[in-house]
Amino acid sequence: MAKVSVTVNGEKYDVPDVEPRMLLSDFLRDRLGLTGTHVGCEHGVCGACTVLVNGDSARSCLMLAVQTNGAEIVTVEGLGSPEELNELQAQFREHHGLQCGFCTPGMVMTGEDLLRKYPLATDEDIREGLSGNLCRCTGYQNIVAAIRSAAARRTEKAS
Amino acid sequence: MSSDRRVNPSEVLRPRNVGAPVKRTEDARLLAGNGEYTADRKPDRPLHLAFLRSSQPHARIVRIGTAAAQEAPGVVAVLTAEDIADDFKPVIPFSRMPNYYATPILPLASKKVRYVGEAVVAVVATSRYLAEDALELIDVEYQPLGAISRGETAIAEGAPLLHEEAGSNILIAREFKKGDVAADLKAAAVRVGGRFEMTRKAPLAMEPRSYAVEYEKRRDAITLYTSSNIPGIVRDAVSESLGLPGHRLRVVAPDVGGSFGSKGSLYPEELLICIAARKLRRSVKWTADRLEDMSSSSQAFAEIVDAQMGFDANGIATSLQADVIGDVGAFSIYPWTCGLEPVQVVSFLPGPYKIGSYRGAVRGVATCKPPTGPYRGVGRPISTFVTERLMDLGAAALGIDPLEIRRRNLVRAEEFPYRIASGIIWDKTGFIECLDAAAEAAGYDRLRKEQAEARKAGRLFGVGVACYAELTGIGSRIAVAPGMPINTGSETAKITIDSTGAITAAFGVASHGQGLETTLAQIIADDLGARFEDVRVIQGDSDEVPMSTGTYASRSAVLGGGAAKHASRLLQEKIKRVASHLLEANADDIEVTEGNAVVLGTDRTVNFKQIAKAVYSDMKTLPVDAREELSATYTYDPINGTTAAATHIAAVEVDPATCFVRILKFVVAEDCGRLINPMIVDGQVHGGVAQGIGAALFEELIYDEDGQLLTASLVDYMIPSAPEVPSLDVVHVESESAVAGGFRGMGEGGTIGAPAAIANAIADALSPLGIDVSILPMTPERIFRLMEQARLNSIGKADE
Numbered sequence: 001m002a003k004v005s006v007t008v009n010g011e012k013y014d015v016p017d018v019e020p021r022m023l024l025s026d027f028l029r030d031r032l033g034l035t036g037t038h039v040g041c042e043h044g045v046c047g048a049c050t051v052l053v054n055g056d057s058a059r060s061c062l063m064l065a066v067q068t069n070g071a072e073i074v075t076v077e078g079l080g081s082p083e084e085l086n087e088l089q090a091q092f093r094e095h096h097g098l099q100c101g102f103c104t105p106g107m108v109m110t111g112e113d114l115l116r117k118y119p120l121a122t123d124e125d126i127r128e129g130l131s132g133n134l135c136r137c138t139g140y141q142n143i144v145a146a147i148r149s150a151a152a153r154r155t156e157k158a159s
Numbered sequence: 160m161s162s163d164r165r166v167n168p169s170e171v172l173r174p175r176n177v178g179a180p181v182k183r184t185e186d187a188r189l190l191a192g193n194g195e196y197t198a199d200r201k202p203d204r205p206l207h208l209a210f211l212r213s214s215q216p217h218a219r220i221v222r223i224g225t226a227a228a229q230e231a232p233g234v235v236a237v238l239t240a241e242d243i244a245d246d247f248k249p250v251i252p253f254s255r256m257p258n259y260y261a262t263p264i265l266p267l268a269s270k271k272v273r274y275v276g277e278a279v280v281a282v283v284a285t286s287r288y289l290a291e292d293a294l295e296l297i298d299v300e301y302q303p304l305g306a307i308s309r310g311e312t313a314i315a316e317g318a319p320l321l322h323e324e325a326g327s328n329i330l331i332a333r334e335f336k337k338g339d340v341a342a343d344l345k346a347a348a349v350r351v352g353g354r355f356e357m358t359r360k361a362p363l364a365m366e367p368r369s370y371a372v373e374y375e376k377r378r379d380a381i382t383l384y385t386s387s388n389i390p391g392i393v394r395d396a397v398s399e400s401l402g403l404p405g406h407r408l409r410v411v412a413p414d415v416g417g418s419f420g421s422k423g424s425l426y427p428e429e430l431l432i433c434i435a436a437r438k439l440r441r442s443v444k445w446t447a448d449r450l451e452d453m454s455s456s457s458q459a460f461a462e463i464v465d466a467q468m469g470f471d472a473n474g475i476a477t478s479l480q481a482d483v484i485g486d487v488g489a490f491s492i493y494p495w496t497c498g499l500e501p502v503q504v505v506s507f508l509p510g511p512y513k514i515g516s517y518r519g520a521v522r523g524v525a526t527c528k529p530p531t532g533p534y535r536g537v538g539r540p541i542s543t544f545v546t547e548r549l550m551d552l553g554a555a556a557l558g559i560d561p562l563e564i565r566r567r568n569l570v571r572a573e574e575f576p577y578r579i580a581s582g583i584i585w586d587k588t589g590f591i592e593c594l595d596a597a598a599e600a601a602g603y604d605r606l607r608k609e610q611a612e613a614r615k616a617g618r619l620f621g622v623g624v625a626c627y628a629e630l631t632g633i634g635s636r637i638a639v640a641p642g643m644p645i646n647t648g649s650e651t652a653k654i655t656i657d658s659t660g661a662i663t664a665a666f667g668v669a670s671h672g673q674g675l676e677t678t679l680a681q682i683i684a685d686d687l688g689a690r691f692e693d694v695r696v697i698q699g700d701s702d703e704v705p706m707s708t709g710t711y712a713s714r715s716a717v718l719g720g721g722a723a724k725h726a727s728r729l730l731q732e733k734i735k736r737v738a739s740h741l742l743e744a745n746a747d748d749i750e751v752t753e754g755n756a757v758v759l760g761t762d763r764t765v766n767f768k769q770i771a772k773a774v775y776s777d778m779k780t781l782p783v784d785a786r787e788e789l790s791a792t793y794t795y796d797p798i799n800g801t802t803a804a805a806t807h808i809a810a811v812e813v814d815p816a817t818c819f820v821r822i823l824k825f826v827v828a829e830d831c832g833r834l835i836n837p838m839i840v841d842g843q844v845h846g847g848v849a850q851g852i853g854a855a856l857f858e859e860l861i862y863d864e865d866g867q868l869l870t871a872s873l874v875d876y877m878i879p880s881a882p883e884v885p886s887l888d889v890v891h892v893e894s895e896s897a898v899a900g901g902f903r904g905m906g907e908g909g910t911i912g913a914p915a916a917i918a919n920a921i922a923d924a925l926s927p928l929g930i931d932v933s934i935l936p937m938t939p940e941r942i943f944r945l946m947e948q949a950r951l952n953s954i955g956k957a958d959e
Contacts, residue, residue: 036192099434100672101189139845
């Protein structure tokens with residue numbers, strides 16, 4: 001058993017008894033109770049489990065919890081609350097960028113990462129950025145629209 | 160009081176919510192990670208299940224050694240078929256269909272295994288990690304009985320029998336006939352035909368199947384949380400199998416992460432987890448990993464269709480015949496049976512067309528694969544693919560434009576209701592209107608000009624058209640699956656205003672992405688006269704309504720919506736009666752709107768909270784006999800159901816170097832009747848088309864000759880990702896249906912039309928090379944082989 005000290009959504013956790021083989025996704029869900037992070041494939045393809053680790057998007061199903069010792073993690077719960085969605089979450093709602101909602105946490109976390117790092121000048125850029133996240137409900141059109149809209153608002157604010 | 164507070168009667172009657180793109184109630188919780196899917200349940204000290212699954216396609220189980228697993232750390236129980244034999248009755252997917260054999264459904268394989276992935280042993284442990292560790296210690300000895308890997312080999316002489324008791328691998332056989340098809344084909348000016356194949360698919364919801372049973376010691380009761388879209392059917396089946404009455408067995412479908420049909424049947428694991436929880440008197444959880452989900456959830460399509468169509472010289476389709484082999488997998492599923500998918504192919508082959516004579520014969524044959532079950536579109540993606548290919552082949556043979564040949568054969572507005580040659584009756588729907596609207600939105604003539612230019616430049620550019628019609632919102636007169644004895648023809652709404660004035664509406668439908676919490680609340684808000692945000696919708700919980708089935712077969716807007724409308728009206732009458740006492744006015748002079756009862760033309764008003772107080776709490780205001788409980792229940796049955804239709808048009812370009820197909824344009828014009836929420840309708844079309852694109856270009860479950868699944872990960876089974884799906888144009892032809900509210904079902908159509916439109920577009924693109932499209936998906940590899948063959952053929956011709 002290993003000790004894992006992490007900051008998740010701004011809160012510090014010291015968990016003394018973590019099996020070295022425990023996946024980060026299981027750690028977040030089962031040990032910290034943060035079930036907003038979803039597990040869709042456990043082989044790093046679907047992207048539903050995407051979280052931010054030290055500011056970069058990462059597949060929590062492909063990381064071990066012990067690898068995140070000392071890290072700063074943000075999950076979907078850290079972005080906004082149902083009463084006060086953050087900008088990107090609000091645009092997903094506005095543009096009907098979700099249906100069943102299962103891939104949504106991963107889409108939103110990937111979208112956050114894209115918005116922070118890239119200009120996202122065209123829809124093709126956004127689609128390319130989302131190519132590691134699978135959605136079976138929406139056909140992606142409205143997810144792209146939500147991120148496009150969030151990107152436009154970001155540009156407006158910056159200018 | 161100022162007069163501007165008075166209500167204008169015309170405003171009262173106009174729907175405020177139905178027809179508006181109301182933002183979804185579900186979204187805030189789902190976006191913030193506050194949804195609750197089955198795997199998110201946190202029962203007290205739950206145990207965890209893991210399944211040892213068959214590595215063999217078809218084998219006798221000689222011996223199962225579990226001793227080492229029993230001793231493994233954290234293991235609480237190891238269960239085999241023998242250990243649970245007395246705990247359940249097999250579930251039989253019964254049907255009145257002739258020539259059908261119902262294979263029993265068991266929680267764990269007994270005596271033999273019939274596909275790779277079938278659950279054989281269940282380990283219950285204190286964690287999933289430990290349960291999976293123990294699986295490694297189980298030793299199963301199999302005696303191989305010979306794999307049946309394809310439909311054609313299952314019916315070959317001397318093939319091993321998957322179910323000896325059935326006496327045959329043909330589990331279902333049916334034939335539909337009208338007129339003298341042989342004579343009509345013979346007399347036809349042009350005959351076209353071919354052997355068409357739609358390969359096996361996975362519905363592939365992003366949330367894998369997941370079950371959690373919470374055990375209540377106090378009264379030996381269980382609650383099964385299930386990622387199911389048929390919680391009502393699951394409740395009734397588990398109750399019967401385990402001998403547990405409904406008040407000790409609650410089945411809840413909480414937030415469900417998509418289904419598309421894969422969560423729309425009763426599963427062996429659902430039975431097993433309930434049995435385990437009762438045996439151990441503990442809460443138990445299980446979620447499939449992706450490999451388990453791909454190799455044990457119901458699969459789809461998998462048909463080969465030999466079909467011919469005859470046309471007269473004017474391009475009128477006179478005759479159609481088809482022989483269909485459906486590879487239905489190892490079992491018949493509950494409740495739909497193995498007939499659901501393949502029989503639907505022959506039921507819908509004539510499509511929206513007035514074809515004179517018809518013969519459609521189908522055999523559903525058992526193979527060593529997971530059962531096929533419902534998948535968005537059921538049968539119609541392949542029937543539409545075949546019929547639309549035949550239409551294009553006929554058009555080409557006669558030199559008629561594909562749009563024109565369809566216009567000549569579609570049922571016209573004045574001809575409804577129309578009984579097609581397979582016996583299905585289409586009620587009035589805008590078939591031709593959809594065709595015209597799609598052609599206009601796509602700029603069809605312009606696309607043809609663009610194509611001519613592209614061809615001159617040597618580019619492989621094609622345009623494809625596909626029309627279809629489907630039955631939706633089916634009532635009690637028609638079984639959703641052929642001959643099935645359970646009632647799928649009605650749904651119940653129970654709307655209550657409680658003592659705080661809050662409105663709660665309970666339904667048996669079970670949304671898994673469709674946004675029913677929003678659309679049903681829109682209907683209730685209008686018809687009851689409430690504010691949208693004040694209506695709470697509960698669904699997917701067997702404790703809330705006495706009988707329900709769920710959400711499937713494009714039924715929930717029609718059946719749930721119809722029940723909502725009727726129950727709202729009944730409750731509104733009660734509100735008016737109470738308000739008439741409180742406001743000292745005639746009930747007929749009272750309008751209910753936005754949560755208030757108002758005497759028309761005055762400013763006298765009471766709100767729902769005041770009405771509730773008068774009925775429930777304040778015993779002085781109303782006479783005793785006027786204190787009617789503010790609750791109304793209505794079970795709605797549309798009897799027949801209603802038609803929905805669409806035309807899809809695709810423009811594609813095939814890259815001759817990579818053989819990839821790029822979709823340049825995709826237009827859908829659909830008639831789903833009155834729109835409840837256009838935003839949600841568009842979303843359903845987008846998602847359905849994306850799945851149709853997957854079926855047409857990428858998705859294929861490949862089993863080898865030994866019955867092993869070769870595409871068991873999301874790397875090998877490719878669903879479309881964002882770069883592969885184009886932006887769609889969706890046009891609505893809103894013709895009201897005859898059912899309550901004028902709604903039509905529309906959840907499946909996108910997947911029905913898209914494969915055919917894309918197949919036709921690819922065939923059109925490749926037609927200069929003399930290439931036909933008769934199998935889907937058209938992967939780059941298949942297109943490469945067809946182009947190579949065409950090249951060799953042309954060299955051969957040049958040599959002659």
